[in-house]
Amino acid sequence: MRLRNVPHAKRIIARHPDKIVSLAGDEDIVLNDRFPEEKPLEMEIGTGKGRFIHTLAKANPSCNHLAVEKFDNVIIRALERVVEDPLLNLLLVRADAENLKNFLRPRSVKRIYLNFSDPWPKKRHEKRRLTHPDFLAMYKEILKPGGRIEFKTDNRKFFEYSLKTMNRAGMRFLFLSLDLHSEERLDNIMTEFEERYGKDGPIYIITASFEEDHNEENVQGTA
Amino acid sequence: MRLRNVPHAKRIIARHPDKIVSLAGDEDIVLNDRFPEEKPLEMEIGTGKGRFIHTLAKANPSCNHLAVEKFDNVIIRALERVVEDPLLNLLLVRADAENLKNFLRPRSVKRIYLNFSDPWPKKRHEKRRLTHPDFLAMYKEILKPGGRIEFKTDNRKFFEYSLKTMNRAGMRFLFLSLDLHSEERLDNIMTEFEERYGKDGPIYIITASFEEDHNEENVQGTA
Numbered sequence: 001m002r003l004r005n006v007p008h009a010k011r012i013i014a015r016h017p018d019k020i021v022s023l024a025g026d027e028d029i030v031l032n033d034r035f036p037e038e039k040p041l042e043m044e045i046g047t048g049k050g051r052f053i054h055t056l057a058k059a060n061p062s063c064n065h066l067a068v069e070k071f072d073n074v075i076i077r078a079l080e081r082v083v084e085d086p087l088l089n090l091l092l093v094r095a096d097a098e099n100l101k102n103f104l105r106p107r108s109v110k111r112i113y114l115n116f117s118d119p120w121p122k123k124r125h126e127k128r129r130l131t132h133p134d135f136l137a138m139y140k141e142i143l144k145p146g147g148r149i150e151f152k153t154d155n156r157k158f159f160e161y162s163l164k165t166m167n168r169a170g171m172r173f174l175f176l177s178l179d180l181h182s183e184e185r186l187d188n189i190m191t192e193f194e195e196r197y198g199k200d201g202p203i204y205i206i207t208a209s210f211e212e213d214h215n216e217e218n219v220q221g222t223a
Numbered sequence: 224m225r226l227r228n229v230p231h232a233k234r235i236i237a238r239h240p241d242k243i244v245s246l247a248g249d250e251d252i253v254l255n256d257r258f259p260e261e262k263p264l265e266m267e268i269g270t271g272k273g274r275f276i277h278t279l280a281k282a283n284p285s286c287n288h289l290a291v292e293k294f295d296n297v298i299i300r301a302l303e304r305v306v307e308d309p310l311l312n313l314l315l316v317r318a319d320a321e322n323l324k325n326f327l328r329p330r331s332v333k334r335i336y337l338n339f340s341d342p343w344p345k346k347r348h349e350k351r352r353l354t355h356p357d358f359l360a361m362y363k364e365i366l367k368p369g370g371r372i373e374f375k376t377d378n379r380k381f382f383e384y385s386l387k388t389m390n391r392a393g394m395r396f397l398f399l400s401l402d403l404h405s406e407e408r409l410d411n412i413m414t415e416f417e418e419r420y421g422k423d424g425p426i427y428i429i430t431a432s433f434e435e436d437h438n439e440e441n442v443q444g445t446a
Contacts, residue, residue, distance in 0.1 A: 160399050163386065167396040173387045178379050178401060178427075204401075 009072035012079065013094060019082050020075065020092035025099040032105050035064040036088050043068060044113040045097045045130060050078025052115055052191040057090035059189075063110065068093045068100065097130060101138050109142045114151045116193040119158035131162035136169040140210050148174065150207045154197055159204040171208040180205045232295035235302065236317060242305050243298065243315035248322040255328050258287040259311050264327075266291060267336040268320050268353060273301025275338055275414040280313040282412075286333065291316045291323065320353060324361050332365045337374040339416040342381035354385035359392040363433050371397065373430045377420055382427040394431040403428045 013022050023029065032041060040063045044053040047067035057065040067090060069075040075094050082092060095103070117130040126132060131151060139149055149171070153159050159178075166173070177183050180203040194203060236245050246252065255264060266289035267276040273290055280288040290313060292298040298317050305315060318326070340353040349355060354374060362372055372394070376382050382401075389396070400406050403426040417426060 156401050160401055163399055164396045167390050167394075171390075173390040176383050176386055178383055 009076045012076055013072065016079060016083065019086065019090075020079050020094065022072075022094040023099065023103060025096065025102065027103070029103050030105060031066055031091065031093065031103045032108055034091055037064070039064045039089065040110040041066065041108055042111040042113070043109055044115060045100070046070070046114065046117045047078055047092070048074055048115075049192055050075075050081050050092070052113070052189050054078070054081050054085070054087070054090065055189045056113075057087045058085075061089055063089065065090045066093050067091070068095055068097060070094070070096055097135065098138070101142055104142045106141055107144050107147075109139075110144055110147050112139055112143065112147070112149045114149065115191045116153055117151075117158075119153065119155040121155075121157060129158065129161065131158075131165050133165050133169060136165060136171070140169070143210060146209060146211050148207050148209045150205070152180065152191075152194070152203060152205045154194075154201060154203050156201075156204070159206075163206065166206065166208050169210075171210055173206060173208050175205070175207040177205050178202060232299045235299055236295065239302060239306065242309065242313075243302050243317065245295075245317040246322065246326060248319065248325065250326070252326050253328060254289055254314070254316065254326045255331055257314055260287070262287045262312065263333040264289065264331055265334040265336070266332055267338060268323070269293070269337065269340045270301055270315070271297055271338075272415055273298075273304050273315070275336070275412050277301070277304050277308070277310070277313065278412045279336075280310045281308075284312060286312065288313045289316050290314070291318055291320060293317070293319055320358065321361070324365055327365045329364055330367050330370075333367055333370050335362055335366065335370070335372045337372065337376075338414045339376055340374075340381075342376065342378040344378075344380065352381065352384065354381075354388050356388050356392060359388060359394070363392070366433060369432060369434050371430050371432045373428070375403065375414075375417070375426060375428045377417075377424060377426050379427070382429075386429065389429065389431050392433075394433055396429060396431050398428070398430040400428050401425060 010022070013020050021029065021034065042063050043066035045068045047053050047069045050067055053065055053067040067078060069078065069092070072094060075092055078092055082090060114130050118128070120126065120128045127134065151162055180188065181198055190198070236243050244252065244257065263286045265286050268291045270276050270290035270292045276288055276290040290301060292301065292315070295317060298315055301315055305313060337353050341351070343349065343351045350357065374385055403411065404421055413421070
């Protein structure tokens with residue numbers, strides 16, 4: 001089933017209420033409750049065409065997954081994938097990231113993935129960067145104790161910026177690489193973007209948490 | 224004057240007590256007091272042949288400078304430079320970095336420079352890395368309120384390690400670049416090492432402090 005060239009994305013979205021929710025911002029919806037089974041919740045913000053989160057959800061049936069994307073015409077590409085290969089533990093969400101906390105129970109998210117988010121390089125767009133201090137403050141509210149943010153980018157300036165904002169927000173760095181593809185990590189799920197552009201330069205990654213984490217299993221790269 | 228091929232470095236060192244101090248670790252000496260004038264104190268640990276600190280001391284007459292180096296046969300190269308071009312605000316110190324706090328007044332150092340320190344890549348040598356948590360704890364004792372550490376390296380793994388140890392030691396990141404030579408910084412003083420190897424790959428740099436710093440003048444690279 002190909003949805004690609006359908007002009008009325010909104011109509012397509014409305015046709016699949018079990019797979020995708022579109023949120024203007026003021027709805028009275030709790031996303032945590034929209035899965036058939038209650039499980040720990042992971043989410044990707046800026047999910048694009050959805051390959052990463054679909055692969056993750058498939059590999060990780062013990063968690064529920066939210067795939068958040070702002071644009072109708074992008075998220076229908078992810079919807080296409082989900083319609084072809086439905087997963088009960090994956091829900092697509094068409095929403096602005098800044099509204100997310102209206103739809104999530106506080107301290108309910110285990111992991112937030114930010115993959116190749118728009119770097120918004122101009123200073124005047126700084127507030128739109130998904131690692132801006134205001135976004136980090138929101139993530140802090142929705143993350144569980146010990147919950148983590150995993151941030152991947154190929155944009156050096158954006159990574160430098162994010163190391164600083166995460167450090168200053170009091171986050172604890174757990175795993176960090178300035179060249180992810182040189183690491184022996186078998187658990188890396190590539191996004192479409194990463195596969196296409198990952199050869200042009202290094203991919204930067206950081207996993208960080210707001211809490212002290214005494215389970216050091218994921219503290220790699222310290223040797 | 225060339226000291227290079229002199230076999231008895233210790234004897235050479237003893238000949239210049241106004242320019243260099245050699246410390247075994249248990250001497251009763253306060254390095255802060257060994258300058259003709261009392262001024263804010265900066266120091267480089269692992270000073271090598273001393274080009275960086277000599278250039279800095281010359282450009283920065285309003286501060287006193289300590290140049291710390293562990294090895295006799297390396298520091299006499301720096302001594303050679305200082306004998307040729309003496310500076311009243313620069314003192315060479317032959318000492319193990321781990322003994323430094325025995326010789327400094329607590330909370331008396333304005334800035335600590337770590338330039339291309341030995342990365343000690345093997346896990347069993349981790350304690351020798353100058354950004355190991357034990358060293359950071361010592362720097363915290365000797366740094367003034369608002370004092371800073373500036374750490375430069377070309378070793379990616381060592382930089383990743385140091386970002387984590389500095390973050391976990393509660394340090395606040397002020398300036399950070401994953402490619403120093405691409406930045407428009409006019410104030411970078413190159414070390415011998417940096418000039419020779421800086422073209423082979425990126426130079427990483429971080430400036431960080433243990434305190435909140437409301438003077439944001441040096442917070443570059445956030446745009």
